[in-house]
Amino acid sequence: MKKIFLILFIVPILGFSQGEAKPNKEKKKKGYYKWDIGINGGVNINNPLVDESKDLSFDNVGGKLYGLTLVYHFNRFFALKADFDIENRGWFMKNHTSLVDPNNSNPNLASSVNLDSITQILDYFDIPAFMHIGFGKKFKVDLNIGPYFGFKIKDEIYAYNSNGDELEASETRGAIGLSPDGFNNFDFGLVYGIGFDYQIHERFSIGFDALYERGMRIINEGNYRNSSIDFDFGINFQIGNKKK
DSSP: OHHHHHHHHHHHHHHHHHHHHHHHHHHHSOOEEEEEEEEEEEEEEEOOBOOGGGOOOOSBOEEEEEEEEEEEESSSSEEEEEEEEEEEOOEEEEEEEEESOTTOOOTTSOOEEEEEEEEEEEEEEEEEEEEEEEEESSEEEEEEEEEEEEEEEEEEEEEEOTTSOBOOHHHHHHHTTSOTTOOOSEEEEEEEEEEEEEEEETTEEEEEEEEEEEEOSOOBTTTBBOEEEEEEEEEEEEEEEEEO
């Protein structure tokens, strides 16, 4: 009788244990989520591409960026990633001397203009959209390449003459050899680089991207094109159902 009670007690426990093992096995099965959504932010180092004849020597080219990230996974390795960022591509020059007229022979007319503290604010709504190729499981190394599109949202320039008087924006741009009308409203180019992703939880990961954005459109005088190195940190959340 005791043996019967022992059997009746042990069998349900074994059955329950086997039933619990199946979900655990299912959790360990490989898969991926189709969509990631996240937030990102970081810094950039701007390196505008300009003709040497313009003699523009920048003293500070650091900026910042922040925005949202959206990722669509085709499978566990290939994805399409897009950032929707506010990005600063401005710069600062301590001083700049430009010739008003190099052929000027009248000694009563100034032959040069000296400018101090030239600050160019140039903000974009920047959308890099690139193929995101990841290698690894919990820790991934990513390769990224694709186009970017930039929409100008702010273009302001400030400078002072040798007397300490602030100049008009068009006056400043003309003195340093840029278009008095400012920069073009639209920019596009190529973005590529590497990144790292670490899966902290099944639906939560952190990442880092180091990207180079090289402008392909002339946006001002002197063949001026945007160029920057972006260091971008992000937090992503996996949404939807896991695909096998």
